[in-house]
Amino acid sequence: MxxxxxxxxxxxxxxxxxxxxxxxxxxxxxxxxxxxxxxxLIIALIQTFLVFFAQQLLESVVQQSARMVMTGQVQAQTLTQDAFKQQVVCKKILIFFDCNGVMIDLQVANAWSSANTAMPTLTFDSKGTVTNTWQYNPGNAGDIVVLRVMYVWPVVLGPLGFNLSNVSNGNRLMMGSAAFQNEPSS
Known part of the structure; x- marks a missing residue:
């Protein structure tokens, strides 16, 4: 029925x-x-917020660290590259960054026109570790110095193809740089 x-x-x-x-x-x-x-959209917004906030923090730390080099404090303390990294840079960025991944390039330029502030091309080994060699020379009074602090930020491929990566391993290279002239010694 x-x-x-x-x-x-x-x-x-x-x-x-x-x-x-x-x-x-x-x-x-x-x-x-x-x-x-x-x-x-929410995931993309959160990831973008974190990347830009971390980038701003890195820029701020670079400016503070450059000030210590420019005023001769780093040279007076004869800080090595690792000591500079630990005592000056990493002390200020513990919240967002793992200090083991921080890369510091501090070099003297012969002239302002030859100051290298460009984003470097990173090379990686089979384990994904950066193999680049970085300079560490805080210079003397009156020298033109370039400080670049870099960090490879892990990026999650977002839904709908949202991707903030800019290096070959799918992560994002963040960099803060400062070019300055060391103050004359007193």
Missing amino acids: IGARAASPAGHRNACRAFVSDNRAATAVEFALVAAPFLA
Whole structure:
């Protein structure tokens, strides 16, 4: 009997009307359609916020560290590259960065036009470790000095293809740089 009612034209119309007018699951279906793009947008916003906040922190630390070189404090303490990294740079960036991944390049330039403030090309070994060799020369009074502090920030490939990576291993190289002339000794 049930099959006979559904097969009749009147029964078919009643079933269609009941299906079309029943909107109890419409909210769930609409949420399912909107949830994925919404979550993708939220994840992309959070990742972008973290990257830009960390970049700003790195820039600020570079400016503070450059000031110590420029005023001769680093030279007076005869800090090695590792000591400079630990005592000057890493002390200020512990929240966002792992100090083991911080790379410091401090070099003297012969002239302002030859000061290298460009983003370096990183080379990696088979384990994904950076193999570049960095200079460490805080210079003397009156020298033009360039400080570059770099960090490879791990980037998660976001939904919908959102990607902030800028190096070959899929991560993001962040760099802060400062070019300055050391103050004359007193």
